[in-house]
Amino acid sequence: MKRMLIVVSIIIVIILAIGIITNANASTGFEDPEAAKIISTMEHAYALIDEVAQTGDVSKYTQVFVDTSDFQADTSEKEFVGKVLGTAAAQKIGILTAMQAKGIANGRGQQLLKNAMDKANAENRQISPAELQQLIKDNYGSLPGVKAETNYKLKLTYQKLEIFKDKAIITYDDEQAIQQAILVKIDGQWFISNVKAIHVHF
Numbered sequence: 572m573k574r575m576l577i578v579v580s581i582i583i584v585i586i587l588a589i590g591i592i593t594n595a596n597a598s599t600g601f602e603d604p605e606a607a608k609i610i611s612t613m614e615h616a617y618a619l620i621d622e623v624a625q626t627g628d629v630s631k632y633t634q635v636f637v638d639t640s641d642f643q644a645d646t647s648e649k650e651f652v653g654k655v656l657g658t659a660a661a662q663k664i665g666i667l668t669a670m671q672a673k674g675i676a677n678g679r680g681q682q683l684l685k686n687a688m689d690k691a692n693a694e695n696r697q698i699s700p701a702e703l704q705q706l707i708k709d710n711y712g713s714l715p716g717v718k719a720e721t722n723y724k725l726k727l728t729y730q731k732l733e734i735f736k737d738k739a740i741i742t743y744d745d746e747q748a749i750q751q752a753i754l755v756k757i758d759g760q761w762f763i764s765n766v767k768a769i770h771v772h773f
Contacts, residue, residue, distance in 0.1 A: 603734050605761070609741060609754055612761045613727060617745070620670075621724065624716065627678015629671045637762035638665025641753045651676075654711040666765055680706070680715020747773055 600606075616635040623629055642665045644652070653661035655672040683706050691698045698706075707714055730749075731742040737756040742749065749770040754761045 601729065601732050603732070605734055605739070605756075606732055609732065609734075609739050609761050610729065612754060612763060613729075613741065613743070613752065616763055617725060617727060623674040624677065627674060627681065629674035629678075632667060632670050632674065635763055636665075636667035636670050637755060637757065637764055638663060638667045639755060639764040640665075641755070641765040642666040642669065644669060651711060651713070666763060676711050676713050677716045680710040680713065681717070683710055684715045684717070742769070747771065 601610075612635055619631050619635060623632070644664045648669060649661045649664055652664050652668055652672045655676050656668065660668050660672070687698050687702050687706055691702070725746050728744040729741060730744065731740075733740045739754045739756075739761065740751060741754065742751050744750070748768040749772070751767055751769050752763055753765040755764045756762075
């Protein structure tokens with residue numbers, strides 16, 4: 572019994588030591604010199620998301636997103652990317668590829684919807700359910716988004732930042748949900764490698 576207690580005590584000490592070492596390698600505040608660069612990447616990413624929603628041009632996404640194993644796509648996401656970008660892209664999917672596929676589909680969908688609405692208006696009628704179903708089918712099985720008629724920009728409120736050398740985790744509120752993003756540092760620049768909602772509130 573005494574020997575068991577000694578073993579348990581040793582294990583606890585080791586766990587605590589690992590925790591101390593891990594924390595020592597992490598910056599846990601926004602005072603870190605890299606914090607401004609990370610926040611700049613986040614702000615730039617959201618600005619580009621707004622831009623892509625209007626234009627459908629995803630070419631600038633490479634400035635802020637990168638494909639890594641931090642992003643774990645489910646089956647439906649892989650199938651969607653495969654339809655939009657092809658099988659090869661679906662096999663290496665990361666957040667960059669996923670965002671590109673969504674942006675391309677949204678841009679295509681907006682044009683398809685505009686064409687359908689123009690045709691219906693010319694015939695003094697509304698879009699029929701059959702036309703809407705065909706539109707979804709032609710748009711990789713997804714319902715197209717509608718261009719926003721407002722210039723309102725989401726405000727990001729940053730809550731927590733941890734930096735581990737070339738990787739960072741930032742928690743923030745984008746007015747729709749509490750989000751947690753992972754960023755990686757490549758050649759001195761920070762890129763977003765994953766984003767997940769941890770509490771949706773709108």
